[in-house]
Structures are given as C-alpha cells and as structure tokens.
Amino acid sequence: MNGYDCVANALVETGWCVLPGFLSPDEVNALVAASRSRRDDFARAGIGRAGGHAVNATIRGDEVLWLDDGDPAAAVALARLDALRGELNAALYLGLAELECHLAVYPAGHFYTRHLDQHRGEDTRVVTIVLYLNPEWGEDDGGELRLYLDDGSHTDVAPHGGTLAVFMSDRFEHEVRPARRERWSLTGWFRRRGL
Numbered sequence: 001m002n003g004y005d006c007v008a009n010a011l012v013e014t015g016w017c018v019l020p021g022f023l024s025p026d027e028v029n030a031l032v033a034a035s036r037s038r039r040d041d042f043a044r045a046g047i048g049r050a051g052g053h054a055v056n057a058t059i060r061g062d063e064v065l066w067l068d069d070g071d072p073a074a075a076v077a078l079a080r081l082d083a084l085r086g087e088l089n090a091a092l093y094l095g096l097a098e099l100e101c102h103l104a105v106y107p108a109g110h111f112y113t114r115h116l117d118q119h120r121g122e123d124t125r126v127v128t129i130v131l132y133l134n135p136e137w138g139e140d141d142g143g144e145l146r147l148y149l150d151d152g153s154h155t156d157v158a159p160h161g162g163t164l165a166v167f168m169s170d171r172f173e174h175e176v177r178p179a180r181r182e183r184w185s186l187t188g189w190f191r192r193r194g195l
C-alpha cells in the first residue's frame with residue numbers, strides 16, 4: 001500500500017478519479033519552470049493513430065514535448081507515477097508495463113475537441129493520466145478537462161497545479177475546454193506491452 005489505493009478503488013467503481021495534491025505547490029513550480037525553460041523544444045501535437053501524424057488546430061491546439069524515463073526535470077513526478085502504476089497493477093492486475101508521456105502546453109485560446117484516447121481494443125493504452133502544472137488557475141480561466149460519463153452526464157476538472165486526473169483510456173470520451181491562459185500539464189498513458 002503506498003497511498004494510491006483510493007485511485008485503484010475509484011477505477012474499479014467508476015473508471016475515473018481526480019486526486020488533488022499529487023504534487024506539492026513547490027514540486028509544481030519546479031516542474032513548470034523546467035518545462036517553460038524548454039518551451040522552444042515543444043512541437044505542435046498531431047492527431048490520428050500511430051503512423052499518421054496530422055496537425056489540425058481545429059481539433060487540438062496543444063504543443064507537446066515527449067519525455068523519456070530518465071528525464072531529470074520530471075523525476076519526482078515520474079517516480080510518483082511509477083508508484084501509482086505499481087499500485088494499480090497490484091490491486092487490479094492491469095499488467096501496466098510502462099508510462100508513455102509528454103509535457104503539454106495549450107496557448108491561450110486553444111482546446112482539444114471531444115475524443116477517446118484509445119480506439120477500442122486496438123491500442124495498448126489502458127489508463128490515461130493528466131497531471132496539471134498551473135500554480136494559480138482561476139475559475140474564469142477555462143481549460144477544464146470535460147469527461148463524458150457512462151450515464152450521459154459530464155464532469156469538469158479544473159487544471160489546478162498538482163491535481164491528477166486518471167481514467168480508463170478506452171471508456172471515457174473527453175475534451176479540453178478552451179483555455180483563456182496558457183495551460184500546462186504532463187499527460188500520459190499507462191500501457192500494456194504490445195503483442
């Protein structure tokens with residue numbers, strides 16, 4: 001048990017979960033500062049499945065920087081996410097082998113329209129995680145993650161610094177509402193090994 005059993009329980013019960021305080025304010029500040037310092041390395045995100053990479057700002061307007069395991073700037077976040085991966089494997093036998101992740105920034109005015117992260121049964125993405133890196137996010141700043149739930153309703157998650165959103169990748173369509181300020185996050189997918 002390492003404190004993330006609440007996430008495992010929520011994934012069983014509802015398939016999604018929001019955990020405030022996954023990173024402390026100081027940890028958020030350090031990671032967003034490191035991300036900003038690499039702003040020139042971010043590239044416009046594409047859409048479509050592996051192989052096809054089309055950039056279309058009417059669908060998504062974020063810019064991303066893919067991270068590898070040993071990235072020192074993200075080490076604290078990646079270690080904690082790895083502990084979460086272990087907890088989910090122990091509690092739910094999900095067989096999550098790795099985290100594929102990128103930093104993302106949505107410039108003011110940008111969004112990501114409603115989509116599913118996994119095409120049912122065709123992908124190795126099992127669990128989506130989004131860790132928000134916006135130290136002071138106001139109610140009027142927009143940029144919520146809107147999750148469409150099984151019963152037809154939706155829930156909005158404000159991208160407050162340190163908050164972690166977790167959901168099953170093949171089950172919940174979601175979108176990013178237009179952000180009125182620059183909006184930072186670390187987004188990733190716990191994957192099973194491909195066949």
Ligand SMILES: O=C(O)CCC(=O)C(=O)O
Nearest residue numbers: 112117130145176185187
């Ligand atoms: O940033 C978010 O809240 C969600 C991002 C997203 O849906 C994605 O990158 O697939």
Ligand SMILES: [Fe+2]
Nearest residue numbers: 115116117174
């Ligand atoms: Fe997504």
